[in-house]
Amino acid sequence: MKKIEHLGIAVKDIETSNTLFEKLLGVAPYKQEAVASEGVLTSFFQNGPNKIELLASTDVDGPIAKFLEKKGEGIHHVAFEVDDIVAEMARLKSEGFTLLNEKPKKGADNKWVAFVHPKSANGMLVELCQEASLKNE
Numbered sequence: 001m002k003k004i005e006h007l008g009i010a011v012k013d014i015e016t017s018n019t020l021f022e023k024l025l026g027v028a029p030y031k032q033e034a035v036a037s038e039g040v041l042t043s044f045f046q047n048g049p050n051k052i053e054l055l056a057s058t059d060v061d062g063p064i065a066k067f068l069e070k071k072g073e074g075i076h077h078v079a080f081e082v083d084d085i086v087a088e089m090a091r092l093k094s095e096g097f098t099l100l101n102e103k104p105k106k107g108a109d110n111k112w113v114a115f116v117h118p119k120s121a122n123g124m125l126v127e128l129c130q131e132a133s134l135k136n137e
Contacts, residue, residue, distance in 0.1 A: 001080040001081070001082055001088065001128075002080070002081045002082060002083065003080070003081050003093055004078060004079065004080060005074070005079040005080055005081040005127075006044070006051035006052060006079045006084055006129075007051075007052050007053070007075060007077075008053045008055055008076040008077040008079060008125075008127065009052060009053065009054050009055065009073070009074065009075055009076060009077075010055050010056075010067050010068055010071075010073055010074060010075075011055065011056050011073050012066050012068060012073055012075040013044055013056065014041050014054060014056035014058065014125070016042075016052065017051065017056070017082050018032075018043050018114075019091070020053065021045055021054065021102070022045075022091070023118070025029045025045055025047045025052070026047070026087060026127065027045060027046065027047055029043045029044055029045050029054075030044055030046050031073070031108075031109060032100070033045070033046045033108045033109065034058065035081050035107065035108050036058075037095075038057025038062065038063065038064075038107075039057060039058050039061075039062025039063070039064065039065070040056065040057060040058060040059075040062065040063075040064050040103045040108075041055075041056045041057075041058050041069055042054065042055055042108040043054075043056075044064045044109055045106070052115060053079070053108065053109070055076055056132070065069075066122045068122055076102070076125060077115070077124070077125040077126065077129070078124060078125075079105075079113075079126075079127035079128070079129050080126065080127070080129065081129050081130070082128050082129065082130050083130070084130070085104045085112050085113075085114055085128050085129075085130040086103075086104065089101075089103075089104070089114050089128065090130065092128075096120070097120045097121065098116070098117040098119065099114060099115065099116060099117065099118040100115040100116070100117050101113075101114040101115055102116070104128075104130070105128075106132065107129070110129075110132045110133070111129045111130060111131065111132060112129070112130045112131075113128065113129055113130075114127070114128045114133055115127050115128070118130050
């Protein structure tokens, strides 16, 4: 793993949260994107080398809606940048981590993503991210 790629924050309302984070960070979001497969609307902020992804549910039965119902707004996941997502998934699996994906899938912000189950990572959902242009299919 190279670095923390971003922090994912679950929010109830994307527009209200965009306004709040714009004031907090002093920058506007650089991208807003729907990810239909996950039932979310995302909004990305860049502040220096740091990125924050806001996630609002577009599906009442989706993972973000369930997270908000159970835990409320707050940090949903930590994402790590990797050079080779397939190799990193294999490494983590060999180390005993439970993966939520058998293979990488297309995520927001031009990334291939995969997730490590929170039960095998001290309660934290971990996301692996690789630039989509780097993945060989």
